[in-house]
Every structure is written in structure tokens, then in C-alpha cells.
Amino acid sequence: MQTKKNLWTKTTCAYCGVGCGVEAKPNAQGLLDIRGDQEHPANYGRLCSKGLALGETVTHQERLLHPMINGAQSNWDSALDYSAQQFAAVIAEHGPDAVAFYVSGQLLTEDYYTANKLMKGFIGSGNIDTNSRLCMSSTVAGHKRAFGSDSMPVCYSDIEKSDMVVICGSNLAWCHPVLFQRLKAAKQLRPELYIVVIDPRRTDTCSIADLHLAVNPGADVALFNGLLAYLYKHQLTDVDYIKNHTQGFEETLKSAQQECIDREDFMLRLGIDAGQVDVFYKKFAGTEKVLTIYSQGVNQSSQGTDKVNSIINCHLAAGRLGKEGMGPFSVTGQPNAMGGREVGGLANTLAAHMDFANRQHHALVSDFWQTDKLASKPGLKAVELFDAVYQGKIKAIWIMATNPVVSLPDSEKITAALKKCPLVVVSDCIKDTDTTRLADVLLPAQGWAEKSGTVTNSERRISRQRRILPTPGEGKPDWWIISEVAKRLGFKQAFDYMHEGQIFDEYVKMTTLDNPGGKNRALNLGGLTGLSALDYFNMKPQQWPVLKYQDKTVEQRLFADKQFFTANKKARLIAVKHQKPLSECSSAYPFSLNSGRIRDQWHTMTRTGISSRLSAHTPEPFVSVNPLDAQIAKLTKGDLVKVSSVSGSVLARLSVSSEVSRGQLFMPIHWNKSTASQANICRLIKANSDPNSGQPEFKYTPVNIKKWQYHSEAWILSRTPLVFEEFDYWVKQKVAQGYLYRIADKVTPEDLLIKLSALISLKGARKLSYAAASHSSKAVYRFADISGQKMHCAYIAAADLQEQELQWLQGLLDENIDAAVERSIISGQVEGRLACGKMICACKQVGEKTIRNAVHKQQLYSADAVGRSTKAGTGCGSCINEIEQIITECVV
Ligand code: SF4
Numbered sequence: 001m002q003t004k005k006n007l008w009t010k011t012t013c014a015y016c017g018v019g020c021g022v023e024a025k026p027n028a029q030g031l032l033d034i035r036g037d038q039e040h041p042a043n044y045g046r047l048c049s050k051g052l053a054l055g056e057t058v059t060h061q062e063r064l065l066h067p068m069i070n071g072a073q074s075n076w077d078s079a080l081d082y083s084a085q086q087f088a089a090v091i092a093e094h095g096p097d098a099v100a101f102y103v104s105g106q107l108l109t110e111d112y113y114t115a116n117k118l119m120k121g122f123i124g125s126g127n128i129d130t131n132s133r134l135c136m137s138s139t140v141a142g143h144k145r146a147f148g149s150d151s152m153p154v155c156y157s158d159i160e161k162s163d164m165v166v167i168c169g170s171n172l173a174w175c176h177p178v179l180f181q182r183l184k185a186a187k188q189l190r191p192e193l194y195i196v197v198i199d200p201r202r203t204d205t206c207s208i209a210d211l212h213l214a215v216n217p218g219a220d221v222a223l224f225n226g227l228l229a230y231l232y233k234h235q236l237t238d239v240d241y242i243k244n245h246t247q248g249f250e251e252t253l254k255s256a257q258q259e260c261i262d263r264e265d266f267m268l269r270l271g272i273d274a275g276q277v278d279v280f281y282k283k284f285a286g287t288e289k290v291l292t293i294y295s296q297g298v299n300q301s302s303q304g305t306d307k308v309n310s311i312i313n314c315h316l317a318a319g320r321l322g323k324e325g326m327g328p329f330s331v332t333g334q335p336n337a338m339g340g341r342e343v344g345g346l347a348n349t350l351a352a353h354m355d356f357a358n359r360q361h362h363a364l365v366s367d368f369w370q371t372d373k374l375a376s377k378p379g380l381k382a383v384e385l386f387d388a389v390y391q392g393k394i395k396a397i398w399i400m401a402t403n404p405v406v407s408l409p410d411s412e413k414i415t416a417a418l419k420k421c422p423l424v425v426v427s428d429c430i431k432d433t434d435t436t437r438l439a440d441v442l443l444p445a446q447g448w449a450e451k452s453g454t455v456t457n458s459e460r461r462i463s464r465q466r467r468i469l470p471t472p473g474e475g476k477p478d479w480w481i482i483s484e485v486a487k488r489l490g491f492k493q494a495f496d497y498m499h500e501g502q503i504f505d506e507y508v509k510m511t512t513l514d515n516p517g518g519k520n521r522a523l524n525l526g527g528l529t530g531l532s533a534l535d536y537f538n539m540k541p542q543q544w545p546v547l548k549y550q551d552k553t554v555e556q557r558l559f560a561d562k563q564f565f566t567a568n569k570k571a572r573l574i575a576v577k578h579q580k581p582l583s584e585c586s587s588a589y590p591f592s593l594n595s596g597r598i599r600d601q602w603h604t605m606t607r608t609g610i611s612s613r614l615s616a617h618t619p620e621p622f623v624s625v626n627p628l629d630a631q632i633a634k635l636t637k638g639d640l641v642k643v644s645s646v647s648g649s650v651l652a653r654l655s656v657s658s659e660v661s662r663g664q665l666f667m668p669i670h671w672n673k674s675t676a677s678q679a680n681i682c683r684l685i686k687a688n689s690d691p692n693s694g695q696p697e698f699k700y701t702p703v704n705i706k707k708w709q710y711h712s713e714a715w716i717l718s719r720t721p722l723v724f725e726e727f728d729y730w731v732k733q734k735v736a737q738g739y740l741y742r743i744a745d746k747v748t749p750e751d752l753l754i755k756l757s758a759l760i761s762l763k764g765a766r767k768l769s770y771a772a773a774s775h776s777s778k779a780v781y782r783f784a785d786i787s788g789q790k791m792h793c794a795y796i797a798a799a800d801l802q803e804q805e806l807q808w809l810q811g812l813l814d815e816n817i818d819a820a821v822e823r824s825i826i827s828g829q830v831e832g833r834l835a836c837g838k839m840i841c842a843c844k845q846v847g848e849k850t851i852r853n854a855v856h857k858q859q860l861y862s863a864d865a866v867g868r869s870t871k872a873g874t875g876c877g878s879c880i881n882e883i884e885q886i887i888t889e890c891v892v
Helices: 055-056 077-094 109-123 134-148 175-189 204-208 220-233 239-245 247-261 264-270 275-287 304-317 337-343 358-367 384-389 411-421 479-488 502-510 531-539 626-633 749-759 807-815 819-827 850-857 863-870 880-891
Strands: 007-014 022-028 032-034 098-105 126-128 164-168 196-197 211-213 290-294 327-330 394-398 423-429 439-443 454-455 462-464 591-596 622-625 640-644 649-656 664-668 701-707 712-718 729-736 737-744 766-772 779-785 790-796 839-841
Touching: 007 411, 007 462, 077 098, 077 394, 077 423, 077 439, 077 479, 098 109, 098 384, 109 126, 109 337, 109 358, 109 454, 109 479, 109 502, 126 239, 126 384, 134 304, 134 327, 134 337, 134 384, 164 275, 175 204, 196 204, 196 275, 204 880, 211 839, 220 304, 239 304, 247 304, 247 358, 264 275, 264 701, 290 304, 290 766, 304 327, 337 454, 358 423, 358 502, 384 411, 423 531, 454 502, 479 591, 502 531, 531 664, 622 626, 626 649, 712 807, 729 807, 737 749, 779 819, 790 807, 839 850, 839 880, 850 863, 850 880, 863 880
Parallel strands: 098 126, 098 394, 164 196, 164 290, 196 211, 290 327, 394 423, 423 439, 591 664, 622 649
Antiparallel strands: 007 022, 022 032, 454 462, 591 701, 622 664, 640 649, 640 701, 712 737, 712 790, 729 737, 766 779, 779 790
């Protein structure tokens, strides 16, 4: 909310499902100043590096500003008419199931609601699915199996109230940093708070763990089945709770016991030390307040739903649910993944937690929307949906606010599918993505700072996202674009919305249908019905169910009354059994590839990639391998490597790290065709999906790895974007005032220079040019194009640059080029302000060398002391683990 005196507007972060409250204020540069909202119960003022950099990503540089048809600028009337006519023609000729929407957890709830209403309610097909399918649909399926509804039981404050936190398949430190900071602070306050991390990789999250279980990839079901059998064997199950409030215990227990009958076989499946397993089981059994936080490592699996249920089974059997400090806790990846789940963004749900299979629900929704066209069966889930596009069964698709060409498995097939689809409409705020390149119609949507509506975070808390900046060009709210197409399809009455508050009010009413007091569905927002426009604007974060509007923070755990949303009100334990991943490693593909996020980037980098601060920490796509595996494969840190699966291959820089277990590789998910030549990991991943949820297996792909030999490489700085498509390897990084490219090629350095000079047009009055060493294998070529004190472009080329310290180049476009800088360019020797080394602290822009120097010279032995001296780690705190590692290395 905003007053004349207070120009800070309260809104919600655009990135992960923590859903942090943000305060934003326009600044003189046309961007936003950002700070954490001290009052928001998700973060109480904290923000991570991505949230803190939100203000830098609101530039208009990469924005889609106007509607486009077949590559030509158009106008709204023409683009909307054209899209509606094309959709109508396909529906008339081939029926409603020949069209589809593919939407996104980036949409606001009001946008999602409108899209779902149009597709399921009025076009009459279930074919609307969301990229949240790739994120947490296994949890949705697991919740429904266990609780009878998709209802996450716990609150964030349970983190501080628990005595043991189990983090399973989640690098919380990097993917949900503010929750991690809350947990870390709780641990500092109460060191006895016991933390277990279950992850094949030793991630930054392990820095606060008492126990790290580096289980084999996919071993979660076996591990939790073993726990259930242990609880029973030691008479530590809650007999009353099981008898009175659950069903399915006997079969589930039997299945769990069978899992570990052969102890040796069981331990082989887990791949860890038996003593560690016993410590975990004993600790879980002996601690009442246990919280199990889980994320993509559990969900993104061909057995994701079973994994979710194996965790919930243990909580149900121990009666650890519905009370403070305990319960299974799924953290969502996207800012509004939960909102999408609520309104029916998934193809297999109807709306407002009502289901296709329930006739009464179908009648309620039909009646509420006043439609006789409501889809009668679930639509296609993401992977199936794009298969149907590929097969020509779907002939018109509308993709909203997402980049499936990069994010879906088997990305080459997705590209082929969209290329041959007769109509591809994409609404987005970004102009150039791998997906917008394949669109027939582009519709400019508003960006984060321009949108108004609501989002729901991982703890079921609905927060307002508020408009802060005017929309550039002709961008429009997504709900408006959808409604305008709906009107042109003949559904004016049902989509005649004037503003997003009306849509919210309609959705809120829907949650109350045959649901007095939330008795039939936990998702009841009855307390928010009939809000005035002002009340809606000012709405404080509300955790559902909302039976009464509260102007203060209210927390509510679900299932405190031990009543579930099944027919007999009892929770279901589900018998599950460990299964191997669908594709197995072989002699041709001996490594299992794990995928995940890095600290400062988000999804396909269309927004975080705009921030030079966020791009500095990990500027190049990499693949991590265990040191022993690297040695055996004769690979060295800094090599370029080709990683191949049966589906395709990628090129990335090699990182050697004992954080990765033997036989495994790790690679981040973010790079795409706009930012790197061949680093989209989804080229490698097969579309093996969980049969219950349809969620693909992103965490286990059999691959091989080989050194990719190049003969020359270069770093190129430029104020304007350059195109390096003809080079074998290139990566683009946003830096202050321009771009930094890293390229590598099979030609000699001299031939590389010839290729480069043909691409770069010089503008400056002065050219600095220098070649060091006499023969080509050692020669280093340095060049800069300068006018006055401003650099236009520069490059450094050699046969191999891996031994060179070049981090200082990143800031040069933002520097006054004085004699000292010129000397550095010519000599390659840097000192003073340029010599900061690899960026460690993105918030305060502090490099590794600066930290090392401070540690050495000032004898600093703690991250706090380093922070006081250099400011490193005093922003969001996500880099503190790295600072501590640097201190340890310096001390050693
Ligand atoms: Fe945004 Fe970071 Fe909070 Fe996630 S943890 S919502 S990315 S500030």
C-alpha cells in the first residue's frame, strides 16, 4: 500500500515459492529500490540475492512491447481477432481437444483463474496445463492420495518450532534461501535443533546439517519405508492416531517391512553407511516435533508421488501432523505454483480444489460459471500435451509466461512440435526467448512490477502483488488478454471483467460452493468475499482457509482436528515400494546426471539474467564431477566437456567437486539458446514421467562425459549484443553497461581473431592492441576499442585462457578508462579496485580476492568479521557458506 508520505509499495517477490514480502520504490534511474517487508510473515524483512536484485530487472531492454503477427508488428485488435479466429476455426473443425493452453506459475491467481475458466468452462476441453507440472505435481498427487485434498499442512513458523528438521531433495540454501536463513537462525539460537539433509549431493544446505545422508539417487522411498518399519519395530508408532484417524496402515507397513527384509540388499539400495541410517531413524523416532521439508529432489522423479507418500506415511504413523513444529512440508518452486493449483491450472483438476471425477463438483462449477460446455474429463498433462502437439492432434496452442522449449524434457522434440503446430500464440513480457522465436502471434504481457493481483506461497498464504511502475509499450494484464480472446470467441458475458479485483471476488465465491466452514474442502476463502476495491488493494497476507478476514498475521496448521478430506475423514497411508529410475546407467552412459538451480539465477534467466550483479557469481554453464571420476576420465577443472545422453548433448565447463558423489554429475538448468550455444540440459533429459502425477524425471539421466578439445578461446566485452552462432562454443553474460561473451573454437587463435574482427565493428578513436609471447600456443592477444575514457569493446584471446585471471574484465564497461586500466589491458596484470577476483557476494559486489586479502591481512576468522571489514555476506547472507570456505582455505 502506498501513501503520499510513504512511497514504498508493498508487493511480493517474483521468484520462488517462499513468497517473500517486498517493498519497492521507483528511483531516479527509472528502476526500483527494493527492501524486504518487515511485516510480511514469510520473510520478516529478509530477502535473498534474487529478491534484492528485483529492481534491476525492470528495465525495458528485453521487453516485448507490441503485439506481433508472423514477425510483423501489429496492434491489439488485429492480434486478438486473429488469435480468436484461428482458435475458433480449429475448434469448429477438430473439436475443443484440438486446442490447448500451457500456462505458468508466474501468472497471478486472477490470470490463472481466467485462463482455466476459458479453457475448461467455455472452450470445453481440459487441455490447460502449467509448468508447475514440472515443479510439484507429484506433491499434489501425494497430498490427494493421503489427505483427500491438495492441502499442505504446515506453517513457516513450524521451522522455528520444530526440534528436528529433515530436508529431503532440496538445496534450500540456494533454492529457498529465506526459509534456509530462518532455519539457520533457529539453529544458531537453539543448537540442539537437529538437522538432517537427505541429498545425493553435498550442497550448501549441508553447512548447517548435523547429519548428511548422501543416498543413492532415487532411494527416498526405500529410506522412508525403512523408517516406517523401524518405528513399528520399536513400538514408536502412534497406535491411537493410526487406529482412529488413518486407513491403509497394515498394507503400507507390510510393504515397508518387505523393503528392508534383506538388510544387505536394503543398504545397497540406499548406498550409505548403516550407522548413519540408524542415527537418522533413532533421532526421528525419539523426536516429537519433526518437520520434513522436501522439494524437487522428491517431486521430479518417475516415482515422485510414491516418494511424497513415503514421507507422509511416516508422519501419519507417528501422529506427527497438525501440531506445532511438525509435519510434511512441500516447498514450491514458483511464486504462484500454489495459486495455480487452487484455481485449476493443472489439467487434471476442475477448479477451486474440485475434481472432474466428482459429479457434484462438475454440476457446481457448471452452474457457477453458467455454462453447459464445462469439460467432462481431465486434459493432457504437460508432457502428453506437447506430444499431442508433436503428433498434430493439437493444432493451436497458447503459451503464457513460460519457456517450454528450454524447460520441458526432450527439448529438441518440443522445438519440433512447435515448429509444425499450425498456430502458436505466446503471451509474455520478454521478447526474445527460445519459445517466442517459434510463435506465430506474440502478445505483450505486463511484467512483475506492472501487474496487480494475488499469489499464494508454499504455506498457503495469499499475498497481494501490486502495480508499481507504468507498463512499457502496449503490454496488458494476462487476465485482460485472455478475457478479450474469450469475448471474441463469443463468451462476452462470462468474461466481462473490468479489473482483477472482480476476478478475485468470483474465485473467492467459488471456493465456498457447497463448502460451509471449509468442511468439504480446506480451500475456503469465504472471509474474503465482497471485499471493496480498496480492501482488495490493501489486503494483508492471508493464510487459507480464510473463514474470516484478518487484518493481522494469523497462522493455521491444517488437520489439527485430525479430520481429512476423504470419504470417512481418515487419512490414507499408501503402500509404496522402491523402484529404479526408468532409464538406467549402462557402459555407454555410465554417469547419472542430476539437475538443479544455482544461487543467483532463476529458471531460464529471462529476468535474473538481465542483472549484472546476479550474473557475476556463476557466469558460465558448468557440470560438476567427483575428483576421482575426473581423474579416471583424464578430465581437469576448466576443461570444456561434452555431456551426452541418448537424447542429445551439451557443452559446459568442468567443475571438479567432492560435493558430487562418484558416478554422478550435476548441471544447472538455467542456460538456453539465448544465453549459450549448447547448454540447455533438457536436451539430455528423456520425458520419463511419474504415472500418477505426470511429472518428468529431471534428477536422473544416464549420460557420458568427454573432453571437448578446442584450439582457441576468447573473452569479448561489448556494449551491444553480438551474435556468435558460427562459433562452436559461446556463452553470454550480462555485465554493467553491456555483455561479456566467452567463446571457444576449433580454429587457431589467429584464425579466431580473423573471425572475431569480421563480427565486431569498431567505434572508438583509440585502439589498444597487444600480443604477448612469440609462438601461437602461448600467445595472448589483447585488444580494446576506446573513445576518451569510455570503452566500446575489448577482447582477450589465446589458445587457452583457463590459467588467466580475467574476472576484472566484467566491470570494465562501467569504468573510466584511465592510464592504470590501460596498463592492465596491455599487461594483463591488475591491481587495486579491478583486482577483486571471482564474485562471491552478489548483493554487496565483493569478490574472492578482496575477501582473501582481508582474511590474510586482518586475520579475520569468522564470516561476521569479514562482513564488518568488506561488507561481504551482509546483504541476503546466501554467500556466507562460501565466505566460511574461503576463511577455512586461508587458515589451512
Ligand atoms: Fe524471492 Fe528469494 Fe524470497 Fe524466494 S527466497 S521469494 S527468491 S526473496
